[in-house]
Amino acid sequence: MSEDTLDALIVGAGPVGLMMAAELRRHGVACRLIERLAEPAPFCKALGVTPRTLEMWDDLGIAGEALTAGEELRGLASIANGVDVEISDVELKEGAYGFLTLAQYDAERLLTEHLHRLGGCIEREVEFVALEQSPDAVSVRLRRADGAEDTAQARYLVGCDGGRSAVRHALGLSFEGDHYEQTFMLADVELDWSLERGYAYKLARIENDQIRAAGACIPAPGNPRRYRFSTIAPQELIPKETSLTGVKAQWASDTGPTLAQIQETLDYLYPPGARASQMRWSTFYRVSHRIVPRYRVGRVFLAGDAAHLHPPLGGQGMNTGLQDAYNLAWKLALDLRRLANSDLLESYDAERRAIGQQIVDRTTKRMNALFAGEVDPQEPVREDSQLFLNYRESPWSSGHADGGKGPLSGDRAPDAVGLRRANVRYDLRLFDLFRGPHHTLLAWCDGPDAVDGFRKLAKVSEVLHAKLPNLFRAYALTSSAIGKPSQDQLAILHDTRGEFARQYAPRNMEIFLVRPDGYVGYRAGSLELDNLTRHLAKIFKL
Secondary structure (H helix, E strand, O other): OOOOOEEEEEEOOOHHHHHHHHHHHHOOOOOEEEEOOOOOOOOOOOOEEOHHHHHHHHHHOOHHHHHHHOEEOOEEEEEEOOOEEEEEEOOOOOOOOOOEEOOHHHHHHHHHHHHHHOOOOOEEOEEEEEEEEOOOOEEEEEEEOOOOEEEEEEEEEEEOOOOOOHHHHHHOOOOEEEEOOOOEEEEEEEEEOOOOOOEEEEEEEEEOOEEEEEEEEEEOOOOOOEEEEEEEOOHHHOOHHHOOOOOOOOEEOOOOOOHHHHHHHHHHHOOOOOEEEEEEEEEEEEOEEEEOOOOEEOOEEEOHHHOEEOOOOOOOHHHHHHHHHHHHHHHHHHHHOOOEOOOOOHHHHHHHHHHHHHHHHHHHHHHHHHHOOOOOOOOOHHHHOOOOOOOOOOOOOEEOOHHHOOOOOOOEOOOOOOEEEOOOOOOEOHHHHHOOOOEEEEEEEOHHHHHHHHHHHHHHHHHHHHHOOOOEEEEEEEOOOOOOOOOOOOEEEEEOOOHHHHHHOOOOEEEEEEOOOOEEEEEEOOOOHHHHHHHHOOOEOO
16 A cells, blocks of 8 residues: 555545544544535535534534534424414433534534644545545545646545535445425525524414425524524426426525515415515525435445435434444544454444434435324424434444343443542533543442452453553442542542432443443443453454
8 A cells, every 4th residue: 555545535524524534533543634615605504403413522522612603492383374383392301412503504613623623624626536446445536626636545435525425426326215396495584573582483384274385494593583494495486497307316506585585485384574684595405315225335435415315304414424424433543543343344334324214214204294284293302312313233232231221232321420539529420431532431330349340340441451552441430439449540430419320220230331432332230351352352453
């Protein structure tokens, strides 16, 4: 392999590509990120951020910045015929965060700044053209803005270049699924009305018990009057030159409805007197539901819209793509550092394609029900939070939990507060322990055998650190206050509020191995080194 071969080349500097590049760098791998556009798109496309994405950004250290830039989504409201308004607050007891509205351009700005802090950058006006694979590398042909072409060699290529992905086309992959014949329209406008801020509004015009029109209005941060309005476009509003006849992919036009047309639609759907102004952007667009047959072909991976498209219900699109990158990056980094089991990269397709299929199926079912007039007044908030997606069926999740209480192998590892450590005068969160590009081994040592558990964990921790230096952190947790431990190198935390015991439901001796992406990879009722090592051998080159 040439000395000039890159470790990784990422195509597309939207949220998913930025996340991928930043995560690789956080895990100690340099990479190159290219983008064909000269500037970031200034449009409010994706808008919702799920609680799971905020937990993920907590790990990166940018959740606070996102909360400052965004706006709390307090709940959902339904409006029928512009008169009947029914408001319901979001009730989600699980998770460390709630729902947030954050414009895609702000998400990209935060991720770009994060990438810069890690030493990365975006190479703009560089377009992917073609690729060829060999057993050891991917050769990529690139084109610059002046038309000049050159080639780059990379050990791996990640296509994060959207629904019309050039990388996917170069791989010859099908994009299985279909598109809706309806044309939708979207506008970013200021609204002068009396409705309460902080809610996502669903609206419908119902005549003779039939839904004649429906839409949605989501608050956009930065201006208390700005909203993103979307609905099915009336056929008479669609210009002939914007016709999407024959277009089978997710697609947005360069020409959108006028402010007057938006106002006309609002008058039909919204309470009397609602006035739109200061339109920043509008478009006509088509919605697809599609997924590739596999997320990996040799040394090339697909993530985000390049791999899956689905109706924009519940704000799942950008969030799913970001979590594709979060799943792949730590595995790719281990492989590039020659620390991974030879099969580890197969887990990306096994885990993320299953999730992608679930989301495509679920959002498509909801969209079909909407078209059929079967509107559920209660949105599936728990599903949309993405806190309960799991990798239980993954071959890389192992172990068991008697009784099935607490997170199982493959489940997201929840946060817990009120943890105290000797000689530390403030409480810790479990997420504080997870933060960083390492695996975290948690051992619940309680009851009469607690001290014996501490000794075992100290020995296991010593062995793991010798085999895999800097890739593990081990902690003992207990319900009893502990003074200075006899094992000086062992971190022991007191579960002062009983939150860990409530969230994880451990027995007197139980261990949880948490992956760098915040999922439980292994759970067992005893700290047996041989069993743990067998699990680790699926991940690491031991």
